[in-house]
Amino acid sequence: MNSVTLIATAAMGLESIVADEVKALGYTDVKVENGKVIFEADPSGIARANLWLRTADRVKLLVGEFKALSFEELFEQTKALPWNEYISEDAEFPVIGRSVKSKLFSISDCQAIVKKAVVESLKQQYHVQWFEEKGPLQRIEVALHKDIAQLTIDTSGTGLHKRGYRYLHNEAPLKETLAAALIKLTKWNPDRPFVDPFCGSGTLPIEAAMIGQNIAPGINREFAFENWSWYEQRWFDAALEEAEDLAKYDQPLDIEGFDIDHNMIELASNNAMEAGFPDQIKFKQMQAKDFRTTKDYGVIVGNPPYGERMQERKYVEKLYREMGETFRPLDTWSVYVITSNEDFEELYGAKATKKRKLYNGNIKTDYYQYWGKRPPRNKN
Numbered sequence: 001m002n003s004v005t006l007i008a009t010a011a012m013g014l015e016s017i018v019a020d021e022v023k024a025l026g027y028t029d030v031k032v033e034n035g036k037v038i039f040e041a042d043p044s045g046i047a048r049a050n051l052w053l054r055t056a057d058r059v060k061l062l063v064g065e066f067k068a069l070s071f072e073e074l075f076e077q078t079k080a081l082p083w084n085e086y087i088s089e090d091a092e093f094p095v096i097g098r099s100v101k102s103k104l105f106s107i108s109d110c111q112a113i114v115k116k117a118v119v120e121s122l123k124q125q126y127h128v129q130w131f132e133e134k135g136p137l138q139r140i141e142v143a144l145h146k147d148i149a150q151l152t153i154d155t156s157g158t159g160l161h162k163r164g165y166r167y168l169h170n171e172a173p174l175k176e177t178l179a180a181a182l183i184k185l186t187k188w189n190p191d192r193p194f195v196d197p198f199c200g201s202g203t204l205p206i207e208a209a210m211i212g213q214n215i216a217p218g219i220n221r222e223f224a225f226e227n228w229s230w231y232e233q234r235w236f237d238a239a240l241e242e243a244e245d246l247a248k249y250d251q252p253l254d255i256e257g258f259d260i261d262h263n264m265i266e267l268a269s270n271n272a273m274e275a276g277f278p279d280q281i282k283f284k285q286m287q288a289k290d291f292r293t294t295k296d297y298g299v300i301v302g303n304p305p306y307g308e309r310m311q312e313r314k315y316v317e318k319l320y321r322e323m324g325e326t327f328r329p330l331d332t333w334s335v336y337v338i339t340s341n342e343d344f345e346e347l348y349g350a351k352a353t354k355k356r357k358l359y360n361g362n363i364k365t366d367y368y369q370y371w372g373k374r375p376p377r378n379k380n
Helices: 015-024 043-054 071-079 105-125 174-184 203-214 232-248 262-276 312-326 344-348
Strands: 004-009 030-033 035-042 059-068 095-100 140-145 148-156 194-196 255-259 279-287 300-304 334-339 356-359 365-371
Touching: 004 043, 015 030, 015 174, 035 043, 035 334, 035 356, 043 059, 043 232, 059 071, 059 140, 071 105, 071 148, 095 105, 105 140, 140 312, 140 356, 203 262, 203 279, 232 300, 255 262, 262 279, 312 344, 312 365
Parallel strands: 095 140, 194 255, 194 300, 255 279, 300 334
Antiparallel strands: 004 035, 004 059, 030 035, 059 148, 140 148, 334 365, 356 365
16 A cells, blocks of 8 residues: 545644644645645555644545435445455444535435445455454544545544543643644744643643644554554554654743642643653643743733633633733733633733634634734844
8 A cells, every 4th residue: 555545634723734734744735625634645644644733633544535416326336445455354343424515414324324335345355244343443434515425434543632641631621632723823932931821731831842842742642543454563663763753852941831720730730740741841820910021022822711601701801801911011922812702802902913713612712812022033
């Protein structure tokens, strides 16, 4: 197998960031669509993409794509695909599905048809009548959009936001993939201070540390493809070796996280230790309004409470005013805040340099960006 087509799925609004990450891995045949980035790679790209993509949700292997207006077309064209090249005789291969603006709108029926077609295809190839499905997981997805059926196999297993360091978290944690995207959008580099004034379980500071030291976000977790019979260990070993070689464990970091809740500070510290940063990130119990600094050209990234609940609104409005009073005078610092509160700019006391629409889970938010003075060239 010389090449594969991979699909890195992305939350709405993050596609261009995922595409930049894919290109940074050296892949040039890259196509961006809503919710996904499609690219060609050799088989080692499966391991490299899963290890390195900080902002993608998961990586899927494209098996085939075709137009399907009837269940018969769906069955026959699915059956014709080379499933035996990817799915071993003992594999567990459940089928999930979704359908948008397509004639075949019954997801359960589409799943059943695809499952039957794959079974019939594998029966012919393996000359057996029954599959126990007790082996490695190779989850198939049938995705229909405007009558085009796309058949993929998930290579990641659990979502890529599961880095392996956050065993415990607060009630409304920021996904690691979104946290990494928020940092990427700041253009922060480890020569500059980084502050999260609402650190919660520590996701933003930890993701910043991983970016700062160029540590592959998937280095400490497992993936579905590792157990596939056709996926050669040498491909994964080479990707792991590359990740180790590119890591900059000695890169100094100036990263701080604050939170008003001392329990969150303890939780964040434990998560940072699990992530391999026992001393590189400083956590402190503190209110955002008490932040003071003599440093220049830092970056503040915050995910404050949004005030979605009625009883929180007055507190959140006061908090946003205090943030403006505290952060606005820091003219060399850049401030980035994600919130669903549409009154943020008015409460903060300044219009953002730039806004970007993003989704935090199912919540529609804006990412408010206040750019400070650029650091002199010799400080970069």
